[in-house]
Amino acid sequence: MTVKAPPFFDSTTDSFSLVLYRTTANGTIFYRVTESAVSTTTVTVVEQTPDADIASNPLLYTDGGGLENVMPPAVEAWCIARDRVWIVSAEDQNIYPSKLRISGEGLGFNDALRITINGSGDLRAIAGMDEKVLVFGEESTWVIYGVGPDDLGSGNFENQQISDDLGCIEPRSIMLGDSGLYFQSRKGLWRYGRDLSSQPVGIPVDAYRTETIVGAMSPSDRLAYWWFTASGTILVWDEYHQIWSRFLSDVAKGSALVNQKPVFLTTGGEVFRENTSSYQDDSGNYECSITTGWLNFAGVQGFQKVRLVSILGTSQTADFNLVVTAAYDHVDTTVSTWTASNATVKPAGTAYRWEFKPKRQKCTTMRLTITQTSAAEGASITGLAVEAGLIPGIARRLKGAKRVEGT
């Protein structure tokens, strides 16, 4: 018997074998009989094993009704879930779960396992969560559940639409977290909880709703989820504390989590990896800061006097340099600036409390920005406190605003 080897065979890197299965005389069951290493473009097999000697040999995997492995269609999206690989066909928008994954064997697909979701339209992403598989259109979501077919094709999956206005627009945004499955929808970053309830977790960072997300990861040592965007902003969701922050670095075009350390590739072709011993980006200092909202202790239109501001934190390193600026009455212009250097704080590793008296105290609102730019970590910030007195009555007219008298 002569068998043509696959032309893609490369003897220097590949190790293919051609395995022949054979029936016994007039039989229908295929038994494994020979295995031939492939080293040329054709393989000639001489098979003379007596029938009696092959009866205990392994059977061909399709004997007994096992589904044959066939090539899956081109893929729009895929995921791993429930011991299978699931793909969304780019060809016909059907879903092709693989056969059950068997350790040591390649993945197998068969058209008999195909799932058609009626009315799904274009599907964009697919992801597993617990016993469910979620399939996303751009503005719709389905869930697939059930045990599914075995490798003989027996059994089936069920599917159900769970949303007709919420979907996923970027497969790279999908990330499974403790609280559910995060994804970027047209409405921003949302989450399907484990109970399939939808939650708009990304509302606080809604300004980044249209950003192109190029990667997502979860450094497990921080209970946080990172989304790398094409603009250079890394959106960070702290699931434990339920807070958002954003990191600014070079513009990313790809990312990977390696040894639990975030790694990203810049559009300039450079590879950046987080260094937990450093507080510089590529040997350059970067600014970190917080900015409060407009602090109005007397209410939205109240009037107040702030005579003392106190910052509590820990001096992580001795060489920090805190800069606090204040703006007033809904005007962004900085009115006051205070600076605290290592000469004014406690030594490294100790708590500090830094207070200052604003030169301007009467105001409707006050906004504080605390900035650090240094090569080291500097100071952590645990809390703010102000001493404020409330001045009775409605606020004085805002600068630039006009009073309109009613009748």
Next chain:
Amino acid sequence: MALAYQMVPIQLQGLDQKTDPFVLKPGSLTELKNMWMDKTGTLRKRYGFDDLTGLTSDTVTVSEWNNQIVRWTTTTAQIITSTDVIATDVRQHAGSYEFHDIGGSLVSSDVYHYAEGPDYGIFVKRTSATTVEIQFVDLITRACFNSESFTYDGAHVVATSTGVAAVLWTTGSGTADMVLWHWVGFDSAGSPDVDVAGGTIVSGSLIEQVDVVCTGTKVCAVYSDTTDLRLAIATVSPFAVDSDSVVEAAVTATRTAIGLQDATQGFVAYTQERTIAGPAYRTDVRYRFFTIASGPTGTATNLVTYSPASLYSPSRLTVVYSAVTLNWKVLFDWDSLSPITPSTVEVWEHNIGTIQYRDSNVQLASRAFYYQGFLCAYLSADRPTTDETNVSLALRAYPDPSNNPPWGLWSDYLFQGRTRPAPTGWAMPGITVSGTSITALLPYSGNRYEQAKIAVRSAAGKPLFGYWNRALLHNVTPNIMTFDGRRTFPAGFPTWPIITGVSASGTGSFTGTYGYTAVWERITSVTFGALLRVSYRPLLHRLTPPLT
């Protein structure tokens, strides 16, 4: 009355850029930049990022392998932490520029390969028993362009007996040259190439549709100079132009192909636009033989009349033609036809399918090609109109015709896909074929590829590369890869074994009817791949006819 002051604690919260700052709760922040919450209530500066590759800026993607970062460039794959170059076989796989391993030239104990590179250059790789050297040859620095206005149209690179040669040509307005450059060595530092020789084969013409083949010492190039179809033959080293002859006068070729039977003779083939009645876009396919010593011989002859065609000719000429029924013909089989003369040309013809199209504007893909031993061609390439939303293309592969008839469908398609959203403009799906590599990109809008969801690249059984939104992906298995924008995974085999012969011999005690199934097994450790890093065994099989 003295004002009553009170202490107002502000418990720091997170970023909230959705709430109007006028009414934001005191602890919520309008900016929380480069800080994270360590313990509840405490904000700390985030950690820094190190640039791991120093001055390099040529990384095209990163991936994780065995808890290490792999940095991929267009030519190498490196584990960044050690800067070690990954094993040679992997390195050969790296990058978007695949080296043509099968087309390599053996010089002494070294093998030379080449790959098309960016910016009008090529990569040349020399593989010895112990080292692999890769160098980029900047063709611009060769000063081969003398046209004020030119459009570089690619390089045909061929192996010679002493190295690698590239035949360059320029197109555009004004005059242009076709130039041969020849590389026969590397310097030890891998800096610019050495031992470069070459010269101008043809000058002063608008040169297009070049195809090149090399006997080892002679480079033969078919080209169109807008007036005639011509054949130039040059000696590689020392450089000399031996002849430059008309293959057929007054022919404007739209595609050309050239092939060799041996070091003394070969053929050229070309498509000629119709000059008689009929749709203007249709063409004839013609061919003519030549010898190295004397140039074209015999007369130009029609192979296929009145059919748009795609030509391919590594060692035989294959023609794919027809706008409605996709056919292919194999013109020559050098193995079985020797010596060749027009009278001994054997033409095989086989209908490989019917084009599926939506309207009369269907166009065939620009090329058919051999890939992994199979003849592949677009079977469907819907030409969208402004109200169409999908563009699909497909490849259908058929067994190598050298297996002789009967032929049959081998695989429905290698890939298929579509654009999203609908392109606003139209261009034929792009596909390039280099050696055993194929690169396919989906239709694009204007000059940009739009949402190229699936496009694959494979080379000599090497990894399939995927593109997604123009981002290059890398994988190292010979299996089909799929990708969702984050990761990829291999999926089975692209093909399965074919039984080319089954026979019974001898007498013995075997009686009855026996059935056979051949199965490929590949026990391998996938060292690079986003998902599978363990040994696995894909199985695909094909039943054979029973043997009685």
